[in-house]
Amino acid sequence: MVDFDLTPEQQAIRASAKAFAAEHLTGARAIYEAAATTPGWEHQFRSTLPLYKNAVQAGMIKAQVPAGLGGLGGSLLDAALVVEEFYAVEASASLTIFGTGLGLMPLILAGSPEQQQKFLKPFLGSEGAPLASLVFSEPDGSANFIAAGAPGFGTTATLQGAEYILNGEKIWATNCSGWDDRGADLQCVVCRILDPNDEASDVDKARRQTAILIVTREDIAANDPAAFQVLSHPPTVGHTSVNGPHVRFSNLRVPAGNLLAPAGKGAEVIEMSFTASAALVGAMGVGIMRQAFERALEWSKTETRGSHEVMIQKQSVADLLIKIKIRCEAARALTWKAALALGKTPFGGELAYEAKIFGSESAVDCVMDAINLIGVSAYKQGVGLGHLLNDAVVLPIFDGGNVGVRRRQIEKIFMNPQYKPWEATFGP
Amino acid sequence: MVDFDLTPEQQAIRASAKAFAAEHLTGARAIYEAAATTPGWEHQFRSTLPLYKNAVQAGMIKAQVPAGLGGLGGSLLDAALVVEEFYAVEASASLTIFGTGLGLMPLILAGSPEQQQKFLKPFLGSEGAPLASLVFSEPDGSANFIAAGAPGFGTTATLQGAEYILNGEKIWATNCSGWDDRGADLQCVVCRILDPNDEASDVDKARRQTAILIVTREDIAANDPAAFQVLSHPPTVGHTSVNGPHVRFSNLRVPAGNLLAPAGKGAEVIEMSFTASAALVGAMGVGIMRQAFERALEWSKTETRGSHEVMIQKQSVADLLIKIKIRCEAARALTWKAALALGKTPFGGELAYEAKIFGSESAVDCVMDAINLIGVSAYKQGVGLGHLLNDAVVLPIFDGGNVGVRRRQIEKIFMNPQYKPWEATFGP
Amino acid sequence: MVDFDLTPEQQAIRASAKAFAAEHLTGARAIYEAAATTPGWEHQFRSTLPLYKNAVQAGMIKAQVPAGLGGLGGSLLDAALVVEEFYAVEASASLTIFGTGLGLMPLILAGSPEQQQKFLKPFLGSEGAPLASLVFSEPDGSANFIAAGAPGFGTTATLQGAEYILNGEKIWATNCSGWDDRGADLQCVVCRILDPNDEASDVDKARRQTAILIVTREDIAANDPAAFQVLSHPPTVGHTSVNGPHVRFSNLRVPAGNLLAPAGKGAEVIEMSFTASAALVGAMGVGIMRQAFERALEWSKTETRGSHEVMIQKQSVADLLIKIKIRCEAARALTWKAALALGKTPFGGELAYEAKIFGSESAVDCVMDAINLIGVSAYKQGVGLGHLLNDAVVLPIFDGGNVGVRRRQIEKIFMNPQYKPWEATFGP
Amino acid sequence: MVDFDLTPEQQAIRASAKAFAAEHLTGARAIYEAAATTPGWEHQFRSTLPLYKNAVQAGMIKAQVPAGLGGLGGSLLDAALVVEEFYAVEASASLTIFGTGLGLMPLILAGSPEQQQKFLKPFLGSEGAPLASLVFSEPDGSANFIAAGAPGFGTTATLQGAEYILNGEKIWATNCSGWDDRGADLQCVVCRILDPNDEASDVDKARRQTAILIVTREDIAANDPAAFQVLSHPPTVGHTSVNGPHVRFSNLRVPAGNLLAPAGKGAEVIEMSFTASAALVGAMGVGIMRQAFERALEWSKTETRGSHEVMIQKQSVADLLIKIKIRCEAARALTWKAALALGKTPFGGELAYEAKIFGSESAVDCVMDAINLIGVSAYKQGVGLGHLLNDAVVLPIFDGGNVGVRRRQIEKIFMNPQYKPWEATFGP
Ligand SMILES: Cc1cc2nc3c(=O)[nH]c(=O)nc-3n(C[C@H](O)[C@H](O)[C@H](O)COP(=O)(O)OP(=O)(O)OC[C@H]3O[C@@H](n4cnc5c(N)ncnc54)[C@H](O)[C@@H]3O)c2cc1C
Ligand SMILES: Cc1cc2nc3c(=O)[nH]c(=O)nc-3n(C[C@H](O)[C@H](O)[C@H](O)COP(=O)(O)OP(=O)(O)OC[C@H]3O[C@@H](n4cnc5c(N)ncnc54)[C@H](O)[C@@H]3O)c2cc1C
Ligand SMILES: Cc1cc2nc3c(=O)[nH]c(=O)nc-3n(C[C@H](O)[C@H](O)[C@H](O)COP(=O)(O)OP(=O)(O)OC[C@H]3O[C@@H](n4cnc5c(N)ncnc54)[C@H](O)[C@@H]3O)c2cc1C
Ligand SMILES: Cc1cc2nc3c(=O)[nH]c(=O)nc-3n(C[C@H](O)[C@H](O)[C@H](O)COP(=O)(O)OP(=O)(O)OC[C@H]3O[C@@H](n4cnc5c(N)ncnc54)[C@H](O)[C@@H]3O)c2cc1C
Ligand SMILES: [Mg+2]
Ligand SMILES: [Mg+2]
Structure with a gap:
C-alpha cells in the first residue's frame, strides 16, 4: 500500500543517525580543517580517525552489513535515511563511513560464504577503525x-x-x-x-x-x-x-x-554495487538540499538587510526558497521509491540512476540558489555556503559521473526491447 | 511503512481508468475537433456529451464523491491514479469530468448534511450528464x-x-x-x-x-x-x-x-478545494509527461532519419529522453506523497502546491523537449505533439497560477513561525 | 570599430520594414485564420496572396537578391533587421516572404551568371507574386x-x-x-x-x-x-x-x-544557404521575444489583478520580465555579431549556428515565461499568447533542427584541428 | 555602423593585457596559495604586492583613469577587453587591480577639479602600489x-x-x-x-x-x-x-x-559607479567562461577515458561544450553592447545590469557544466576546475547581488513611464 510513513524501526534508525550526526559530525569540519595546516593532504583524513571510531562504536559500520551476514544492516531505504541525516550535517566525514559500506558491497553481493565469513569479520565489531x-x-x-x-x-x-x-x-x-x-x-x-x-x-x-x-x-x-x-x-x-x-x-x-x-563476472558485480550506491547518492543530494534550505529559510526569516522587513517578504527570495524546497522534496520522494524498487523489477536500477542524477544535479543548483539568495555573506568561509557547494559538486561526477556513466546506463535500459517504462511503478 | 505498491483495490481503480481511457478517451480529440468546424466555440464542448455520459455510466462522476456521502470515492491518491491514466491519453475531455469533481468539492467539504443530501443527489447516479x-x-x-x-x-x-x-x-x-x-x-x-x-x-x-x-x-x-x-x-x-x-x-x-x-468562511473552503486539486494537477502533469515520454521513446527506437542507426543510439536523443523520464518519475513520486500527506500535518498543503508547480512546469518543458527530439515532424497537427503542448500549457496557469497563487501559498506557509520544513515527512 | 549603431541606410531599411509590418502584417493572422474555416489547409496560405503582392511591390522580395545581381539586397545584418521587425509583428505570413529568399539562396551562391540572369528575373520586379x-x-x-x-x-x-x-x-x-x-x-x-x-x-x-x-x-x-x-x-x-x-x-x-x-557540390551549397538562414532564425527569435516582452510589460504596468498595485510591483513578475528581456537582448547582440562574422573567418558559421540555437530556444522559453506571467488570460486564443508560442515552437526544429543538425554542425567545427575558438572575435 | 572589429588601438590594448596576463597572472595563484599556509588570511593578499607593482609599472592602474584626468584610460569597452583577458587567466589577483579602478570611480565621476588633481595623483605614476x-x-x-x-x-x-x-x-x-x-x-x-x-x-x-x-x-x-x-x-x-x-x-x-x-548626491554617484562596474562584471564572466571552454575543449579533443575515441566524439560531451560556448559568445556580445550603450540613452544602464546578470550567472553554470563534462578529474585542486568555480561564484553576488540589487535596478527602469524597451538599440 502506497505509504510514506517510516516504521517505528525506521524512526529509530533515523533518530539514532540524527543523534550521531549532531554529536559527532557537527564539529567534524572544524577538526579536519585545522589539520589542513600541516602540509600533506592526508592529515585531514587522518584527523577524522577518532570520529570514525565513534562511528564503529555506534554501530554505523556494522549497519552496512546485512543482518544475515552478521551485521545490523537493513533495507536500502534504511540506509538512505541514515545517509540523508549525515549529509544534512556533514558530507566529507560521512563519506569515509559510507565508503566502507561501498567497499564491502562486492563481498556482500558476490563473496562465497567462506569469503564473507573471513573478510567481513573485522567490520562486525564495535572497536577499532576498519576501512x-x-x-x-x-x-x-x-x-x-x-x-x-x-x-x-x-x-x-x-x-x-x-x-x-x-x-x-x-x-x-x-x-x-x-x-x-x-x-x-x-x-x-x-x-x-x-x-x-x-x-x-x-x-x-x-x-x-x-x-x-x-x-x-x-x-x-x-x-x-x-x-x-x-x-x-x-x-x-x-x-x-x-x-x-x-x-x-x-x-x-x-x-x-x-x-x-x-x-567475466566482475563487471556485473560492480554494476550492482554502483546501482545501490546510486540511490544513496540521491540521498546525499537530499541531505545537502535540506541543509541549504534550512539555512536559507532561517536566514530569510531573520535578516532584514537594511530594509524594513525580513527577507522572506520579498517574492524573489521566497521564489528561490520554493525552488530549493521543491527539488529537495521531489528528490527525496524519488530516492525512496528507487530504494524500494531496486531488485523488484528487471530494470529496477533505472530509478536508482535517476535518483542519482536528479538528486546530485539538483543539489548543486540548490546550493547555488541558496548562495544567490543569501548574497555576499554566503561567500564567507565557514559561516557561508561555499563548503557546501564544494562538497555538493562531486555528487554529479563521482560514483560514476552523470555524463559518462549514469546516463549511459539508463540509455542502455531504454534501448532494451523488453523495457517497459512504468513497470517499476505499476508492475509488468 | 514506506511503500510504493498499489493495493489490489488501487490496481483495479487504475485498470478500470485505463480501460475507460482506452475505450472512450482515445478518440475524443477527433470528435471535438471535427465539431470545431461549426462556428461557435461551445460546439466542441457539446460534442463530448456522449463521452461524458459514458463517464457517468462508468461511475467516473460518482467516484468523485466520498463513499460516506453516497459516492464511490476513495482517497486523493486513488483520484490521482485516475487523473494520470486519463491525462496520459487525453487532457481536454478528461477535464470536463474532473471539473465536476472540483465543482462538488466545496459542497463535500463544507455543506451541511441537508445540503449534501439535496445537492449531491444528481451526481450519485449512473445516468444523464450532470455537471x-x-x-x-x-x-x-x-x-x-x-x-x-x-x-x-x-x-x-x-x-x-x-x-x-x-x-x-x-x-x-x-x-x-x-x-x-x-x-x-x-x-x-x-x-x-x-x-x-x-x-x-x-x-x-x-x-x-x-x-x-x-x-x-x-x-x-x-x-x-x-x-x-x-x-x-x-x-x-x-x-x-x-x-x-x-x-x-x-x-x-x-x-x-x-x-x-x-x-468569512468562503475563502477557507476555496483554499481547501484548491489544495486537493493542486495534487491532481500534479497528476495531470505526470500523465502528460508519460505520454510525451512514450511517444518519444517509441519514435527513438524506430526512426533512423536517414542515418544507419535508430535515433536512440544518439546520445543527444537519449539525453532528452532521460531528462523527460526523470521529471516524470520525480513528479509522480512527489504527487503521490502530496496526496497522502494532505490533512495529516498542519501545513500538509505545502506538498500539494509543490506537486502542482513541479508537475505542471515540468510537463510543459518535457513536451517541448520531446518536440525538439522528434524534430520537425512533431510540428504536424494531429500526429505531432503540438496539441499536447497546448494542453500542457494551461497546467502552470490554471487552478491558481503558479506565479500569482501557488508560490504565494507556499510563501505564506514558510513565513509561519510554526512551520517545520520536514514535518510532512518525518512528523513533528 | 566596435559599434552598435545602425547606419542611416539601415535605419531606413528598418523603418520601412517596420512600416510594412504595421500596415500589412498586423492584420495578417485575422485574414488567414478566417480562411481556415474552408476545409483544406492550403486556403490559409492562399489567403496571404494579396499580402505577398504587397511585399513584392514594397520591394521585399527584391531586397533578398544582392544588388550585384539586380536586386536591392544588402548585408546579412540588413536582412536580420527586417526579419526582426516582421517577426515582432507576425511570424507566419512573414515566413512566406523569407522562404523565397531562402529558395533563391542556392542560385545566388552557386548559379552560373547565365542561370542567375535567367532564373532570378521573375524576382527582380515589383509585380506579381513570384515564389x-x-x-x-x-x-x-x-x-x-x-x-x-x-x-x-x-x-x-x-x-x-x-x-x-x-x-x-x-x-x-x-x-x-x-x-x-x-x-x-x-x-x-x-x-x-x-x-x-x-x-x-x-x-x-x-x-x-x-x-x-x-x-x-x-x-x-x-x-x-x-x-x-x-x-x-x-x-x-x-x-x-x-x-x-x-x-x-x-x-x-x-x-x-x-x-x-x-x-559533389550540392551539399556545400546547401550548407552555405542554411548558414545564412541560421542567423536569420536568430533574428526571428529576437522578434518573437520582443513581442512577448512588449506585451508582458504593457500588461504588467496596467493590470492589478484585483490587488492594490500594478503587477510589475511584484518581484516575481518583474523577475520574469527581466528574464525575457535579457535573453532578447543577448540573442540580438549575438545575432548581429553572427551576421557580420559570416564569411570573414574560416569557421564563421559557428556564430550563426549559435545565434540560431540560442535565439530559437530562448524564444520558446520567453513566450512560455510571458504566459506564466500573464496567467490564465494568456490562454485565450487571439488576445493570448498561444499563437505566439505555437509560432515560436518551430524555431528550434526547422531550418535544421537544433538537436540533429545545428549542434552537429558546431560539433564538427569544434573537432577541426584548425579551429580557434575566438578567431571570429579577435582574429587569427 | 554596426561592427564587431576592434580598432588597432583596441587590438593593442588587448594584446598588452594578454601579454601582462601571460607574464604576471598565470603564476599568481601559486604564489598566493603558498602564502595561505601562514595563518592570517591577509597574507594571501599581501603576497600579490609584487604583482600589483608590476601592474602599476605596466600602466594598468593609470589605464583606469581617463586620459582627460591624466590617466591612460579609454572607453568602457577598452576596459572590458582588459578585464576579459585578465579573467581568462586569473580572477583573484586581477580583482585587486580592478578594485582600485572601482575605488577611483566616484572621484572620477563626481570630484571637483581640485579634488581630482589632489587625490588622483598617486594613481597616475608608474611606481609603488597605490590602492x-x-x-x-x-x-x-x-x-x-x-x-x-x-x-x-x-x-x-x-x-x-x-x-x-x-x-x-x-x-x-x-x-x-x-x-x-x-x-x-x-x-x-x-x-x-x-x-x-x-x-x-x-x-x-x-x-x-x-x-x-x-x-x-x-x-x-x-x-x-x-x-x-x-x-x-x-x-x-x-x-x-x-x-x-x-x-x-x-x-x-x-x-x-x-x-x-x-x-543627497552620494547615492546617485554610487549608482553610476556600480553601473559601469556592472558591464565589467559581465566581462569577468566572459573571461571565466572562456577559460572554462578552452580547458574543456582541449580536454575533449585529447582524452579518450578508456574508450576508442576522443571524448568530443560523444554527443553528450559536445552538447555541453556547445552550451558553454553559446553563453560565452552571447555574454560577450551583450557586454560589448552594454559598454557602448552606457551614457547614450536615458536608461542606458539597463544593458549593463543585464550583462552583469547574464554574464555572472552563465559563468557559474558554464564552469559547472565544464566540471560535469570533465568528470571526476575536475575535482582535483589545482589542475581541476574547482578554483574557477569558487572564483565564479562571487560574480552573481558581489558588485550588487543579482537578487537584491541588480534585478531591482532593472525593475525600477521598467516601471518608469518614460521607458522605451528598445531605445538603447534603435534610438528614441
Ligand atoms: C570523493 C570521491 C570519492 C570517490 N570514491 C570512489 C570509490 O570509492 N571507488 C572508486 O573506484 N572510485 C571512486 N571515485 C571516483 C568516481 O567513482 C568516478 O565517478 C569514476 O571514477 C568515474 O569517473 P568519471 O565518471 O568522471 O568517468 P571518466 O571515465 O573519468 O570520464 C570523464 C568524462 O568523460 C566523458 N565520458 C566518458 N565516457 C563517456 C561516454 N561513453 N559517453 C559520453 N561521455 C563520456 C564524460 O563527460 C565524463 O564526465 C571517487 C571520486 C571522488 C571525487
Ligand atoms: C482550462 C481552464 C479551466 C479552469 N477551470 C476553472 C474552474 O473550474 N473554476 C475557476 O474558478 N477557474 C477556473 N479556471 C481559471 C484558473 O483557475 C485561474 O488560475 C485562476 O482564475 C487564477 O488566475 P491566475 O492564476 O492567472 O491569476 P490572475 O489573478 O489572473 O493573475 C494573473 C497573473 O498576475 C500575476 N499575479 C497576480 N497576483 C500576484 C501576486 N500577488 N504576486 C505575484 N504575481 C501576481 C501572476 O503573474 C499571475 O500569473 C480555469 C482556467 C482554464 C484555462
Ligand atoms: C514552417 C517550416 C518551414 C520549413 N521550411 C523548409 C524549407 O523551406 N525547405 C526545406 O527543405 N525544409 C523546410 N522545413 C523543414 C526543416 O528545415 C527541417 O528542420 C529539416 O527538414 C530537418 O528536419 P529535422 O531537423 O527535424 O531533422 P530529422 O532528420 O527529421 O531529424 C529528426 C530528429 O532526429 C534526431 N536526429 C537526427 N539525426 C541526428 C543526429 N545525427 N544526431 C542526433 N540526433 C539526430 C534529432 O532529435 C532530430 O530532431 C521547414 C519546416 C517547417 C515546419
Ligand atoms: C570579492 C568581493 C569584492 C567586493 N568588493 C566590494 C567593494 O569593492 N566595495 C564594496 O562596497 N563592496 C564590495 N563587495 C560587496 C558586494 O558589493 C555586495 O554585493 C554588496 O555589498 C551587496 O550585497 P548583497 O547584494 O549581497 O546585498 P545584501 O544587502 O547583503 O542582501 C543579501 C540578500 O538579501 C536579498 N535582498 C536584499 N534586499 C532585497 C530586496 N530589496 N529585494 C529582494 N531581495 C533582497 C537578496 O537575496 C540578497 O542576495 C565585495 C564582495 C566580494 C565578495
Ligand atoms: Mg562522467
Ligand atoms: Mg543580492
Whole structure:
C-alpha cells in the first residue's frame, strides 16, 4: 500500500543517525580543517580517525552489513535515511563511513560464504577503525571500462600458481590507502585477469576479462613494501577529509582464494554495487538540499538587510526558497521509491540512476540558489555556503559521473526491447 | 511503512481508468475537433456529451464523491491514479469530468448534511450528464481576492428576505454554463456577501466577506432569463473542448438555504478545494509527461532519419529522453506523497502546491523537449505533439497560477513561525 | 570599430520594414485564420496572396537578391533587421516572404551568371507574386543526408540525354507547391544524381552524389501533370499560413541546364544557404521575444489583478520580465555579431549556428515565461499568447533542427584541428 | 555602423593585457596559495604586492583613469577587453587591480577639479602600489541602503567645524585596508551625513542623507590608531587573495574638503559607479567562461577515458561544450553592447545590469557544466576546475547581488513611464 510513513524501526534508525550526526559530525569540519595546516593532504583524513571510531562504536559500520551476514544492516531505504541525516550535517566525514559500506558491497553481493565469513569479520565489531574500499577508478578514466572495443582497465592480474600478481594504478577509491597508507583493511580491486589462452580479440574482451580481487592489509604487509605504493593524495575541492589516493600495485601477490568475482563476472558485480550506491547518492543530494534550505529559510526569516522587513517578504527570495524546497522534496520522494524498487523489477536500477542524477544535479543548483539568495555573506568561509557547494559538486561526477556513466546506463535500459517504462511503478 | 505498491483495490481503480481511457478517451480529440468546424466555440464542448455520459455510466462522476456521502470515492491518491491514466491519453475531455469533481468539492467539504443530501443527489447516479462547477475566477483576476487591502471579488450577493441577490461576472469556471448555456446542474459561486451593517474597512474585509453560494439549473430557470447570461465562450489554445464561459449574474435570486459557506468562511473552503486539486494537477502533469515520454521513446527506437542507426543510439536523443523520464518519475513520486500527506500535518498543503508547480512546469518543458527530439515532424497537427503542448500549457496557469497563487501559498506557509520544513515527512 | 549603431541606410531599411509590418502584417493572422474555416489547409496560405503582392511591390522580395545581381539586397545584418521587425509583428505570413529568399539562396551562391540572369528575373520586379523554394527536407528525415555511411536522400535524378529525370518525395519546403499547387516559380531541389559509372560504395558516397537541380513552374507545366503531385498539405501547429507541402516528383524531366550544383557540390551549397538562414532564425527569435516582452510589460504596468498595485510591483513578475528581456537582448547582440562574422573567418558559421540555437530556444522559453506571467488570460486564443508560442515552437526544429543538425554542425567545427575558438572575435 | 572589429588601438590594448596576463597572472595563484599556509588570511593578499607593482609599472592602474584626468584610460569597452583577458587567466589577483579602478570611480565621476588633481595623483605614476577602494557595503546589508522607509547605512558622519567625524562599520570593500591594514591610499566611503536641522522623517530620508567622503592613508595616520580598525579579514570561498576586510571607523576625523558627494548626491554617484562596474562584471564572466571552454575543449579533443575515441566524439560531451560556448559568445556580445550603450540613452544602464546578470550567472553554470563534462578529474585542486568555480561564484553576488540589487535596478527602469524597451538599440 502506497505509504510514506517510516516504521517505528525506521524512526529509530533515523533518530539514532540524527543523534550521531549532531554529536559527532557537527564539529567534524572544524577538526579536519585545522589539520589542513600541516602540509600533506592526508592529515585531514587522518584527523577524522577518532570520529570514525565513534562511528564503529555506534554501530554505523556494522549497519552496512546485512543482518544475515552478521551485521545490523537493513533495507536500502534504511540506509538512505541514515545517509540523508549525515549529509544534512556533514558530507566529507560521512563519506569515509559510507565508503566502507561501498567497499564491502562486492563481498556482500558476490563473496562465497567462506569469503564473507573471513573478510567481513573485522567490520562486525564495535572497536577499532576498519576501512573497506571499492577500488575501481583509474587515472585514465573508468566510464568505458567495458565499452565495446575498448581496451579495458589498465590494472591487471595474472595467476601464478596459488597467487595472483596484481599490477596497475588506481585513483579516487575512498579509503583505499587506509589510515597509514599501507592499505585499507579490505580492498575490492577491479581488474582484468589476463588469460594467456584467451587469444580472441572481440569487442567484449574487456568485459570477459573483468574480475574483482580482494586485497587486505595483511596481503600488502606480506609483500615487498614497493608492491603497494601511494603515489599521491590528490587534493580535492570539497570532501576534503576523504581518502582517495593515487596508488600503484607493482607485482603485488595475493592468494588465489582472494578472487571475489572471476573474469567475466566482475563487471556485473560492480554494476550492482554502483546501482545501490546510486540511490544513496540521491540521498546525499537530499541531505545537502535540506541543509541549504534550512539555512536559507532561517536566514530569510531573520535578516532584514537594511530594509524594513525580513527577507522572506520579498517574492524573489521566497521564489528561490520554493525552488530549493521543491527539488529537495521531489528528490527525496524519488530516492525512496528507487530504494524500494531496486531488485523488484528487471530494470529496477533505472530509478536508482535517476535518483542519482536528479538528486546530485539538483543539489548543486540548490546550493547555488541558496548562495544567490543569501548574497555576499554566503561567500564567507565557514559561516557561508561555499563548503557546501564544494562538497555538493562531486555528487554529479563521482560514483560514476552523470555524463559518462549514469546516463549511459539508463540509455542502455531504454534501448532494451523488453523495457517497459512504468513497470517499476505499476508492475509488468 | 514506506511503500510504493498499489493495493489490489488501487490496481483495479487504475485498470478500470485505463480501460475507460482506452475505450472512450482515445478518440475524443477527433470528435471535438471535427465539431470545431461549426462556428461557435461551445460546439466542441457539446460534442463530448456522449463521452461524458459514458463517464457517468462508468461511475467516473460518482467516484468523485466520498463513499460516506453516497459516492464511490476513495482517497486523493486513488483520484490521482485516475487523473494520470486519463491525462496520459487525453487532457481536454478528461477535464470536463474532473471539473465536476472540483465543482462538488466545496459542497463535500463544507455543506451541511441537508445540503449534501439535496445537492449531491444528481451526481450519485449512473445516468444523464450532470455537471458541477466551482465558479471562482473573475475577468479582472483572482489571485488577490483576499489579499490584504484588496477590494475582493466583484461578484457580490445581498440578502433580501429569504433570498440572495447575486451580481457579477465570472469566467473560466469549467462546466459553468452547462451543456445548453443555462447553467451547470450545480455551481458553487464564490462571492462577497455585502452586509450593510459592516462598515469597517480593514485590510481583511474582503476575506471577511467571502462566501460561497450554490446556484442550480433550477435556480436559474426560476429567474428571468437575463439573470444568467453567457457573454462568450472564450476560445483557448488547448483544452479546446472545455466549457469555461464568461458569464454574468444579474440580480439572480437564489434561496437563502443555498448558502454553502457564510461570509468569512468562503475563502477557507476555496483554499481547501484548491489544495486537493493542486495534487491532481500534479497528476495531470505526470500523465502528460508519460505520454510525451512514450511517444518519444517509441519514435527513438524506430526512426533512423536517414542515418544507419535508430535515433536512440544518439546520445543527444537519449539525453532528452532521460531528462523527460526523470521529471516524470520525480513528479509522480512527489504527487503521490502530496496526496497522502494532505490533512495529516498542519501545513500538509505545502506538498500539494509543490506537486502542482513541479508537475505542471515540468510537463510543459518535457513536451517541448520531446518536440525538439522528434524534430520537425512533431510540428504536424494531429500526429505531432503540438496539441499536447497546448494542453500542457494551461497546467502552470490554471487552478491558481503558479506565479500569482501557488508560490504565494507556499510563501505564506514558510513565513509561519510554526512551520517545520520536514514535518510532512518525518512528523513533528 | 566596435559599434552598435545602425547606419542611416539601415535605419531606413528598418523603418520601412517596420512600416510594412504595421500596415500589412498586423492584420495578417485575422485574414488567414478566417480562411481556415474552408476545409483544406492550403486556403490559409492562399489567403496571404494579396499580402505577398504587397511585399513584392514594397520591394521585399527584391531586397533578398544582392544588388550585384539586380536586386536591392544588402548585408546579412540588413536582412536580420527586417526579419526582426516582421517577426515582432507576425511570424507566419512573414515566413512566406523569407522562404523565397531562402529558395533563391542556392542560385545566388552557386548559379552560373547565365542561370542567375535567367532564373532570378521573375524576382527582380515589383509585380506579381513570384515564389521560390529551397526543396531540401524529406519525409524520412534530412539531418543525416550526407552522414558517413548513410544512404543519402531518396530524391534522385539521372541524366538522360539533355534532361534530368527527377524522382522522389519532399516535404516542408516553404512555398514549394506555389499558389496553385503547380509549383513555385523556382524550386532548388536537393537530390542525388545517380551515376551508373560510380560503383564505389564508400562512406562518402551520399555526399559525392548530392546535387541541386532547378525546377520551374514552366518545367512542371511541360511535363505530364502526374510528374509533380502535391500529396498533402500537412497542417501545422503554428505558422499556419505557410506552404510546406508533401510533394512527389515522378519522372519529372528538366533541362540539363537546370543543374545548379553538380554532384559533389550540392551539399556545400546547401550548407552555405542554411548558414545564412541560421542567423536569420536568430533574428526571428529576437522578434518573437520582443513581442512577448512588449506585451508582458504593457500588461504588467496596467493590470492589478484585483490587488492594490500594478503587477510589475511584484518581484516575481518583474523577475520574469527581466528574464525575457535579457535573453532578447543577448540573442540580438549575438545575432548581429553572427551576421557580420559570416564569411570573414574560416569557421564563421559557428556564430550563426549559435545565434540560431540560442535565439530559437530562448524564444520558446520567453513566450512560455510571458504566459506564466500573464496567467490564465494568456490562454485565450487571439488576445493570448498561444499563437505566439505555437509560432515560436518551430524555431528550434526547422531550418535544421537544433538537436540533429545545428549542434552537429558546431560539433564538427569544434573537432577541426584548425579551429580557434575566438578567431571570429579577435582574429587569427 | 554596426561592427564587431576592434580598432588597432583596441587590438593593442588587448594584446598588452594578454601579454601582462601571460607574464604576471598565470603564476599568481601559486604564489598566493603558498602564502595561505601562514595563518592570517591577509597574507594571501599581501603576497600579490609584487604583482600589483608590476601592474602599476605596466600602466594598468593609470589605464583606469581617463586620459582627460591624466590617466591612460579609454572607453568602457577598452576596459572590458582588459578585464576579459585578465579573467581568462586569473580572477583573484586581477580583482585587486580592478578594485582600485572601482575605488577611483566616484572621484572620477563626481570630484571637483581640485579634488581630482589632489587625490588622483598617486594613481597616475608608474611606481609603488597605490590602492583605491570604494567603501560601500556594510555587515548588515547594503541592498536597501536607500530603499523607501529604510534606515539607511549605519556608517555616518557629522560635521564638526572643518572636519567630518566618521563612525561605523564596513565590510567587503576591495583594497579597503591597504597593504598594511592602515588603509588604502584612497577610500571613497559611502555614509549618511547627519544633519541636526533635518528633522523630517520621510521615506526618502536615507537617500537625502547619503554622501561620499574621501579617506586617505594620511587622514588615517593623522588620527588616533583606534579610529580605523581592521576587525577581521573574512576568509572567502574564492577570490582568496582579495582584500575585503571588516573595518570600523571610530570618530575618524577627515577634513571637510574630503567631501566628495554631498548629502543627497552620494547615492546617485554610487549608482553610476556600480553601473559601469556592472558591464565589467559581465566581462569577468566572459573571461571565466572562456577559460572554462578552452580547458574543456582541449580536454575533449585529447582524452579518450578508456574508450576508442576522443571524448568530443560523444554527443553528450559536445552538447555541453556547445552550451558553454553559446553563453560565452552571447555574454560577450551583450557586454560589448552594454559598454557602448552606457551614457547614450536615458536608461542606458539597463544593458549593463543585464550583462552583469547574464554574464555572472552563465559563468557559474558554464564552469559547472565544464566540471560535469570533465568528470571526476575536475575535482582535483589545482589542475581541476574547482578554483574557477569558487572564483565564479562571487560574480552573481558581489558588485550588487543579482537578487537584491541588480534585478531591482532593472525593475525600477521598467516601471518608469518614460521607458522605451528598445531605445538603447534603435534610438528614441
Ligand atoms: C570523493 C570521491 C570519492 C570517490 N570514491 C570512489 C570509490 O570509492 N571507488 C572508486 O573506484 N572510485 C571512486 N571515485 C571516483 C568516481 O567513482 C568516478 O565517478 C569514476 O571514477 C568515474 O569517473 P568519471 O565518471 O568522471 O568517468 P571518466 O571515465 O573519468 O570520464 C570523464 C568524462 O568523460 C566523458 N565520458 C566518458 N565516457 C563517456 C561516454 N561513453 N559517453 C559520453 N561521455 C563520456 C564524460 O563527460 C565524463 O564526465 C571517487 C571520486 C571522488 C571525487
Ligand atoms: C482550462 C481552464 C479551466 C479552469 N477551470 C476553472 C474552474 O473550474 N473554476 C475557476 O474558478 N477557474 C477556473 N479556471 C481559471 C484558473 O483557475 C485561474 O488560475 C485562476 O482564475 C487564477 O488566475 P491566475 O492564476 O492567472 O491569476 P490572475 O489573478 O489572473 O493573475 C494573473 C497573473 O498576475 C500575476 N499575479 C497576480 N497576483 C500576484 C501576486 N500577488 N504576486 C505575484 N504575481 C501576481 C501572476 O503573474 C499571475 O500569473 C480555469 C482556467 C482554464 C484555462
Ligand atoms: C514552417 C517550416 C518551414 C520549413 N521550411 C523548409 C524549407 O523551406 N525547405 C526545406 O527543405 N525544409 C523546410 N522545413 C523543414 C526543416 O528545415 C527541417 O528542420 C529539416 O527538414 C530537418 O528536419 P529535422 O531537423 O527535424 O531533422 P530529422 O532528420 O527529421 O531529424 C529528426 C530528429 O532526429 C534526431 N536526429 C537526427 N539525426 C541526428 C543526429 N545525427 N544526431 C542526433 N540526433 C539526430 C534529432 O532529435 C532530430 O530532431 C521547414 C519546416 C517547417 C515546419
Ligand atoms: C570579492 C568581493 C569584492 C567586493 N568588493 C566590494 C567593494 O569593492 N566595495 C564594496 O562596497 N563592496 C564590495 N563587495 C560587496 C558586494 O558589493 C555586495 O554585493 C554588496 O555589498 C551587496 O550585497 P548583497 O547584494 O549581497 O546585498 P545584501 O544587502 O547583503 O542582501 C543579501 C540578500 O538579501 C536579498 N535582498 C536584499 N534586499 C532585497 C530586496 N530589496 N529585494 C529582494 N531581495 C533582497 C537578496 O537575496 C540578497 O542576495 C565585495 C564582495 C566580494 C565578495
Ligand atoms: Mg562522467
Ligand atoms: Mg543580492
